[in-house]
Amino acid sequence: MIDEQAIKSRLVERGQQLFEAPRELVRFTSEDEADRLLNDLKGHPHAFVLACVMDRQIKAERAWLIPYRFREKLGGFSIELLSQQSEADVYRLMTEPEPLHRYVEKMSGYLSKTITRIRDVYGGNAASIWSDSPSSATVVYRFREFDGVGPKIASIAVNILARRFKVKFSDYFSIDISADVHVRRVFSRLGLAPSDATVDQLIFRARGLNPEFPGLMDFPAWEIGRKWCRPRNCDCTECYMADVCSTAERV
Ligand code: SF4
Incomplete structure (x- = not known):
């Protein structure tokens, strides 16, 4: 017993x-600049959300590098710049010169929809998903509202926000x-x-x-x-x- x-x-x-x-830099990849972008919840909170959406059916490190690869190719990573990219542009960024994901077609669509949702629902500021001290269930739900986000990655995202990024929620039940x-x-x-x-x-x-x-x-x-x-x-x-x-x- x-x-x-x-x-x-x-x-x-x-x-x-x-x-x-105390909060420390969270390591998601083996590239410092990529990790700094993913940790920049004030300046680029959408980088974290986009990486979560990409994190399926490939090794996590490869998925979490995708926002940084976009920044390298675009020369910036503001939500305004991302919003200017058409679905065809996003597909091209995902595929050339080499594919960034195993399922580029499907994931390009999810990425475009995520950018659009952050712009239209959260006023371009992805931090609004978690910054109003919501319940943990509310934040899980908000992540699940993004196309392509299943229960596993939604739970991981909220777990990282609470434990590693020290984001405050009104409870931690979910x-x-x-x-x-x-x-x-x-x-x-x-x-x-x-x-x-x-x-x-x-x-x-x-x-x-x-x-x-x-x-x-x-x-x-x-x-x-x-x-x-x-x-x-x-x-x-x-x-x-x-x-x-x-x-x-x-x-
Ligand atoms: S390492 Fe710790 S948890 Fe694992 S078997 Fe030994 S005592 Fe148990």
């Missing part, structure tokens, strides 16, 4: 520490965990979920454990997975979960 309460408390405590830490490979492995080894749990199972497990802010637990779990709870040769002696983890030293 696992000590679920102790495991949850430690994940939440570490999550809270990270949540309250920010779920992002069940990546590290989170999945750590949840399994801690005895919180079976190793073959589906993404939905993991999400609901986290909701049950910490309903006020389920997503608070994914960064600590990810961190444990990256630092100590590796697929092979775990470093359990260094892991702060060792005394409550039933798998410790058996992997």
Whole structure:
């Protein structure tokens, strides 16, 4: 029998520490300038939104580079400049000289629609999606209103805004965990979920454990997975979960 309460408390405590830490540059890619653009929520908040829309069916890093590639090609990245691009222009920017996405046709359409929606619904300022201290559900909903944004990326976007960019919401109930490979492995080894749990199972497990802010637990779990709870040769002696983890030293 696992000590679920102790495991949850430690994940939440570490999550809270990270949540309250000062904002730092978030690394999305391996290119500094691209990351600076994505982190510029004041000057270019649409860069973050456009990258979220592009983040499907290719490696995340490649998707998150797309706004910066547009800026390189256009010589700027203001919403006014982007709005001046026709759908044919956007398609050309996405395809030449090399395709920026695996599904350039579909993604060019999503990108054009996103720019139009930011201009028409949010007055050209994408930060209006999150700047009125809305509930977490409202922000997830607003992301889902963009064509091409599914529940997974909407949840990830809102999670990043809250945890990494320190954007304030009136609640955090609708920010779920992002069940990546590290989170999945750590949840399994801690005895919180079976190793073959589906993404939905993991999400609901986290909701049950910490309903006020389920997503608070994914960064600590990810961190444990990256630092100590590796697929092979775990470093359990260094892991702060060792005394409550039933798998410790058996992997
Ligand atoms: S104690 Fe070991 S098995 Fe358990 S979570 Fe930490 S690294 Fe993984």
